[in-house]
Amino acid sequence: MSGFTQISAEDAKTMIANNDVQIADIRDAMSYEVGHMTAAQRVDNQNLNEFITATSKQKPLIVCCYHGNSSQGVAQFFSEQGYEAVYSLKGGYEMWKIACPELCQRS
Structure with a gap:
């Protein structure tokens, strides 16, 4: 059973606006620095434990990767860590920057 939900860029945009x-x-x-979702935090093996400690398990969590594939496994992982509402962004950042360019930023 999956502990996360796949979400479209449009639905993610609505969720971000409302929650x-x-x-x-x-x-x-490098990819993150070139462009990322506004308010996104880059998470890797070096800061994973810090991210888990610092973020709320009750707030919705959207996981973004390049094309929406790798984020599914990571979303499942976060669900297993106790996050209550976890989403994997369909199409990843490549889809996001097309669908929501106004919600992209550079580091």
Whole structure:
């Protein structure tokens, strides 16, 4: 049984506008610096424990990768860590930057 839900860019945009949402970007540092979802935090093996400690398990968590594939496994992992509402962004950042360019930023 999956502990996460796949979410479209449009639905994620609505969720972000209406809720206090956390966003974990699991892409490499260079890709993140070139562009990422506004308010996204880059998460990798080096800061994973810190991210889990610092973020709320009750707030929705959207996981973003390149194309929406890797984020599914990571979303399942976060669900197993006790996050109550976890979402994997369909199409990843590549879809997000097309669908929601106004909600992208550079580091």
